Amino acid sequence: EAEVAQSPRYKITEKSQAVAFWCDPISGHATLYWYRQILGQGPELLVQFQDESVVDDSQLPKDRFSAERLKGVDSTLKIQPAELGDSAMYLCASSPSRGEQFFGPGTRLTVL
Amino acid sequence: QKEVEQDPGPLSVPEGAIVSLNCTYSNSAFQYFMWYRQYSRKGPELLMYTYSSGNKEDGRFTAQVDKSSKYISLFIRDSQPSDSATYLCAMRSDSWGKLQFGAGTQVVVTP
Numbered sequence: 001e002a003e004v005a006q007s008p009r010y011k012i013t014e015k016s017q018a019v020a021f022w023c024d025p026i027s028g029h030a031t032l033y034w035y036r037q038i039l040g041q042g043p044e045l046l047v048q049f050q051d052e053s054v055v056d057d058s059q060l061p062k063d064r065f066s067a068e069r070l071k072g073v074d075s076t077l078k079i080q081p082a083e084l085g086d087s088a089m090y091l092c093a094s095s096p097s098r099g100e101q102f103f104g105p106g107t108r109l110t111v112l
Numbered sequence: 113q114k115e116v117e118q119d120p121g122p123l124s125v126p127e128g129a130i131v132s133l134n135c136t137y138s139n140s141a142f143q144y145f146m147w148y149r150q151y152s153r154k155g156p157e158l159l160m161y162t163y164s165s166g167n168k169e170d171g172r173f174t175a176q177v178d179k180s181s182k183y184i185s186l187f188i189r190d191s192q193p194s195d196s197a198t199y200l201c202a203m204r205s206d207s208w209g210k211l212q213f214g215a216g217t218q219v220v221v222t223p
Contacts, residue, residue, distance in 0.1 A: 004155075031208060040120065042200050042213025043156070056210060091155055100146070101211060103155035 002026040004104030006092050012110045018080035021107045025074070025094030033101060034067055034077050035091040043091055049075065082111045115139050118201055118214030127223050131188040135201035135214045138182065142203040142212070145177050147186045150198045150216065159199075160186065191221045 005024040013019050025032050030051050035043035046065065048056040051072040060067065064083070069075040079086055089108050093101040118135045125131055133147075144163055148156035160175040162168045168175045176185040184203070188195055198218050202211040 006155075033210070040215065042116075042118075042202070042215050043211070044213070045210040048210060095208065099207065100158055100161050102158065103148075105155045106153075108153065 006104040010108050016081040021077045023075045023092030029094035031095045033093040037089040087111045116214045122218040124220045131191050133186040135184050141205040144204050145184050146202040148200040193221050196221050
């Protein structure tokens with residue numbers, strides 16, 4: 001069964017350092033999403049791509065976060081510099097152009 | 113006020129009991145409703161996907177949507193210890209936009 005792949009699964013970093021997360025969506029899925037999930041809360045959308053184009057980044061803190069999906073396949077989410085409040089689970093999801101979203105296992109980030 | 117409200121629990125039930133979960137929402141534009149199951153330290157797994165009002169059944173799971181009351185429910189029959197997880201409701205107004213999640217309800221099924 002096809003799955004969304006994410007790496008790394010866990011990341012520990014010190015504040016002010018840069019971190020990057022990678023996502024490989026299910027093959028053929030045109031839409032890719034990055035969500036952030038703080039412990040005890042539901043996921044919140046950071047950015048949505050349709051192929052290589054950003055269609056919604058209204059909740060992305062653009063002073064420190066960036067995301068790209070250069071060839072419309074895999075994607076990278078970067079934080080620079082990381083802050084203590086960025087500690088969370090970062091989830092990637094993908095879907096066909098219209099339909100259900102399938103989530104990857106997530107990257108758990110701890111900022112010390 | 114959050115767009116989607118969900119009681120965080122925990123909800124503890126004995127094995128074999130029916131688990132009843134629900135969410136309320138304020139945005140009348142929501143038309144697509146989902147339930148996800150999330151085990152500890154894992155990503156959410158889609159359980160049920162429904163459009164507009166009505167009921168949908170899949171095995172031990174039944175999802176209900178009442179748009180007039182802005183209320184959705186998930187029922188799990190014959191609950192098993194393996195059903196112990198956090199259950200997230202999610203919804204959106206169109207077929208491809210961002211999901212608005214509830215905070216999740218932690219369910220514990222005791223043997």
